[in-house]
Amino acid sequence: MPFNNQPTQHKQVGDTPVLVASSPTALAVSDPSLAGQFLLDRQGRILEASGKICQLLGYDCDELCRFDLRSLYLDPQLLDDAGLFRAQRDTAETITSLNCQLRAKNGALLSVRLTLIADGGLVGGASGDQLLAVIHTVEDLSLALQDGQTLISHLLAWSRELQQANSYDDLLRLIQHEMRERVGYNHVWVYTYDNMYSDSIHILSIGGENKDMVKANFATIPVRGDRFLEEMVSTEVPLIIEDARTDPRTNKAIVEQLQNRTMIMIPLYFLGEKRGSLGIGTFGDAEGCRPPGKLQLDYIVGMTGHISAAIERIKFIEGMRDNQAKQLELEKKLQQSQKMQAIGQLTGGIAHDFNNILASILGFAELARASMGQSGGNAKLPVYLDEVLVAGRRARDLIAQMLAFSRGTNSEWSMINIDPIVSETVRLLRSSLPSSLELRTELAKNLPPVKSDIVKLNQIIMNLCINAKDASNSVGTVAIRTSRKVIEHGSLCISCGAPIHGDYVTLEVEDCGSGIPQDILQRIFDPFFTTKEVGKGTGMGLAMVHGIVHEHHGHILVDTQINRGTKFTLLFPVGSLDSAQLLSAKAQTAHVASAVATSTVLPRILVVDDEVTVARFLRELIQAHGYEVATETDSHEALAAFQSNPDDYQLLISDQTMPGISGVELCRQVKKIKADCPVILCTGDLGAIPDQEIEDIGIQAICSKPIDTRNLLQLVQQLTGTVPH
């Protein structure tokens, strides 16, 4: 460092040589970061100011002389804490170096390092009461952070800011700001990966002007085959590429595209595990190659510890948010299915009343309409009455739909191959749909059977095809496909929200129609939700599809694209050993057993149902076919009756839902008393009793309600091994 001829003295402050001139005004400035100096009195008032500092602060040097240093200082307390101004005049030299910010005339802040020197004897021209403040501007951390204490305090302050970050975006902003302001790099980014051997890494987010370009091109990046990334993922120390254009490890095509220059990759560790890398770099010729100095690197590495912790914390927060969202979604679906259930129950309860009311409305409207003709009268009256009739009939149709929804009349579950039912239904539909709409079936062949009800299967295919027709304005193609799919995990049922996995027979109905807007997608399965005009749709179609598919223990997926089309995929679980198969197997054994016992007297059957009418009706029905029937309406009494004379009964037919002992329990008890007594359980809720339980107890047959009497008689006949009269 060249000096002038003035008497000068070198003092070593930290690593930086400080020039102390005997006369401040005569100070020669050769260090570009040296900004000037102040001569201060012991109270901190500026006595003299010199050098470009005056210009930097926007004052005349004379002007500055009226100031107290503390009034320029951002944090006067810091200055006082340095104890400088309290020092005694006879104290030996005191040198303190401070990093701080001075306020310029226009309010801007100037980062400087102040070196305060108090030594009457040394500071030429200055009495022992005076201090010399040598000022360096600080642009580079390598200058600013010579003081380990300061470095730590900055890092701590910054880490406290990081704790406020609740999202990755917040975090990136804070990292970017710190990197720009304190370290001097404009671009930062973060890669995350699961472990050192992962095949791809994710860009969490990215700062700097190249943000959009980088994000668009490399949202998820494969690691294998890229030397730079491979090294980055596996190294445990910072990876520094001074010039990406010449370094052999970089992918030159990407470097060319992004204009990388210097790249610094620092591993991010959390709890001893490597979780990602912090990237810092320069781009383009304007920034050029700028490898970091040792202090810069130290500071950056200091930052990464806090960054790793912040990433883990945000990951946790985002996970919670995710879970909360999922929870909410689930609750919504639950409410939805409860709503459907409620409608089912409501319908059963009110349909009867509504139909009675409608019978009156329609009946009297008809009577009035008919008597109009005779009495003449106002010509408009028949028109009005016709409107009443039309409206009344619409209400009637709606209730019929709701009833069909709440419980399919005549449900008959059996193991069936859905292919023939699909082709049959489509054949039926074809005649009632316009010929401009092509119905194309693609059936899988050799599908495993599913436990299903033909009528209900019919209904859902019809509903989906009619929706497809409406959505495509009766033109184009509707594809109806069947297949078998094993679904591992991942997908959620669109209408019930449950995760789907297992072996399924699928039924797809795909149209090239309008598609379903995202905001209504969640509502299409709601009962009464329709976008069709009044009188065109009741909004019960998909609600019914939802109900039926889930009765099958199945699920629904929907793919839809606006103006492209919609694909509904129904998934039916491939049947396991269930009550239907159980029935035929057990019925056969029962048949053999009773054939041996050949009796001319038809067996005696115990019918248990808490509802008198039903019990009586079943008795009439079964008696009419020659059997002897005893009825009980109290399940406890039924059990007692059976217990006292087990050999009197050859078959038990029991309702499931009864006060006292439930049907399942009654069957269990009866089986304990007489293991070979066949039992038939009647229930309106097929899914409520697990197949396993049915099998364990040994229940031979489940009869679903509403009871199909022919089916019931057939069962009675099979299980008792008799031919009814």
Add this chain to the structure above:
Amino acid sequence: MARVLVIDDEASIRLMLKETLEQDGHKIVEALNGEEALKMFGLDQFDLVITDLVMPRKNGIDLIMDIKHQAPNSRIIAISGGGGMSGRFDYLPIAELVGADAILSKPFMLQELKDTVSQILAPAS
């Protein structure tokens, strides 16, 4: 011209049935429920019984079974709004099983009713 016993707990339905069937010249006797109907059935002769199914004090199914026990040849039409008492059975098919000659679900068109009635009465007249 037939004597018809009409059973429904709802007055407006009874009135509607009465008005309609009287147009065809039938004679209508009304009862409010199964119990009352059974009493009247014992006291009088009817060509046809038209009964609702869901009623207090002896429902239609019980009534049909009782009537068929007493007079196996009586002709019965069951009408119902569906739904069943506990929602577990659809009562119309049961009515048919226990002996109703025809069933009609409410609401129905009056012409349907007239046609059904004349169909049921046809062999006798």
